Amino acid sequence: MSTEKTSPPHHGRPRAERGDVTREKLLLAAIDVFGRRGFDGTTTRTLAHAAGVNLQAIPYYFGGKQGLYIAAAEHIGSLIASHTADVRERAHARLKEAEDQGVAIGPDEARRLLTSILQRMAALFVGRESETWVRFLIREQMEPTEAFRRVYAGVMGPMLGLLGRLVATLLDEDPRSEHVRLRTLSLAGSVLVFRVAHAAVLAHLEWQTVGPREIEVVGALAAELAATIGMGASR
Incomplete structure (x- = not known):
């Protein structure tokens, strides 16, 4: 199931490629938002909104906010x-x-x-x-x-x-x-x-x-x- 918001230009992309795009969006948004607000001051809803993806994408790709935070640091x-x-x-x-x-x-x-x-x-x-x-x-x-x-x-x-x-x-x-x-x-x-x-x-x-x-x-x-x-x- 695609976790990105529906967007016509993405319809022709393979699922793996769409997943890579979603993951990259979340990582870049997380680096920015966590840097500005800190871990405790950031909600998963804020992260998803900043990345322009569905809220379910965070647990799907990273297991939750903590997993995304660690992944952002590694990125x-x-x-x-x-x-x-x-x-x-x-x-x-x-x-x-x-x-x-x-x-x-x-x-x-x-x-x-x-x-x-x-x-x-x-x-x-x-x-x-x-x-x-x-x-x-x-x-x-x-x-x-x-x-x-x-x-x-x-x-x-x-x-x-x-x-x-x-x-x-x-x-x-x-x-x-x-x-x-x-x-x-x-x-x-x-x-x-x-x-x-x-x-x-x-x-x-x-x-x-x-x-x-x-x-x-x-x-x-x-x-x-x-x-x-x-x-x-x-x-």
Whole structure:
């Protein structure tokens, strides 16, 4: 049984395709609505209305509001992962190749790889596409639930771990050390602040909006930040 509202343009679609469309609508609506209202402040009726689907679609596809909430968090994780996949895979491949050869990558290469990841993060999180994702994730940062654990395990933790290996190379330290982890968090936060503190960023920089020029500026800052890691700094 189709759970979408009847719409003439959908009549010719296969049932599986209609189901995928309904699921995607619910996930996107859930990310936005949960981010604005929180889990407790959101009803299934509100979610269904925002997605433009029948109320029964939520239990049908996700088992209920809790299932949709978890799925929305995982969807955010998959979107972030897909946007950063190529730069992460390139860095992982080089680190593995160096490890297999028994020769660590040099600081110049580590810095280039680190810069490419930071610039991709800057383009992703400074742009408007990530606005609803970050609103959702900020709530989870304040009061973590299973949704946060899923996102952290799926994308946040691995991303920080990869950045940490590159930072450790530049600092010539153990990537598991507290100091390297602190430097890694500080570095990532220096980019993420442009989304998390978006209103303050606009006010302080006197930007009216964030467009291609502003994204380029933040990307240049990301490269500058990467360039400072390990450059004559002492603990």
